[in-house]
Amino acid sequence: AQTVTQSQPEMSVQEAETVTLSCTYDTSENNYYLFWYKQPPSRQMILVIRQEAYKQQNATENRFSVNFQKAAKSFSLKISDSQLGDTAMYFCAFMNPSGGGADGLTFGKGTHLIIQP
């Protein structure tokens, strides 16, 4: 079974700063997918970014980028030029595609990110 670990329960940074959220995972699979989801106080789960394990290039979506280290089983999220609206819970998630994409996501416990004005 896969496990996902987020070691930072809470982080706080000033607006406009860069912040990195850490995530490690454990799997014996070689092909898999990794995701970061954002959950603001509205509790809506929003997909931020995804990464295919077979791709060496790190995924980027505007101010959000990842540092994917496959050998180390690490998948950190970097938020540049942080904004007040980035305040939310952030969840790292793992998916094993062996079930044709129908396997569920395994989530970490989350990191509560607070952006201070």
Add this chain to the structure above:
Amino acid sequence: DAGVIQSPRHEVTEMGQEVTLRCKPISGHNSLFWYRQTMMRGLELLIYFNNNVPIDDSGMPEDRFSAKMPNASFSTLKIQPSEPRDSAVYFCASSPGGNYGYTFGSGTRLTVV
């Protein structure tokens, strides 16, 4: 597209009562998932369906929980009888298949008193 629609948004019920949560997935998505979120256990996968067929219900905590998907546009999660420890936010999510991640509904906050 209206996204994944869940109802009700909030539900308060007394212990022992039956509770039914509803979900309408995005049209064309052939996979549907039910998750439960609590402070203690985080996000847990309860059950998922592929093409309306339950694939894995190993996450369903007890026989008091049951889920159905009678057609591609509707699913229910039922708890009977409900207990205070069932209090949580229940999310429904759907996916078109492949590995594009899932679209979540807004969740149902269930409180059992």
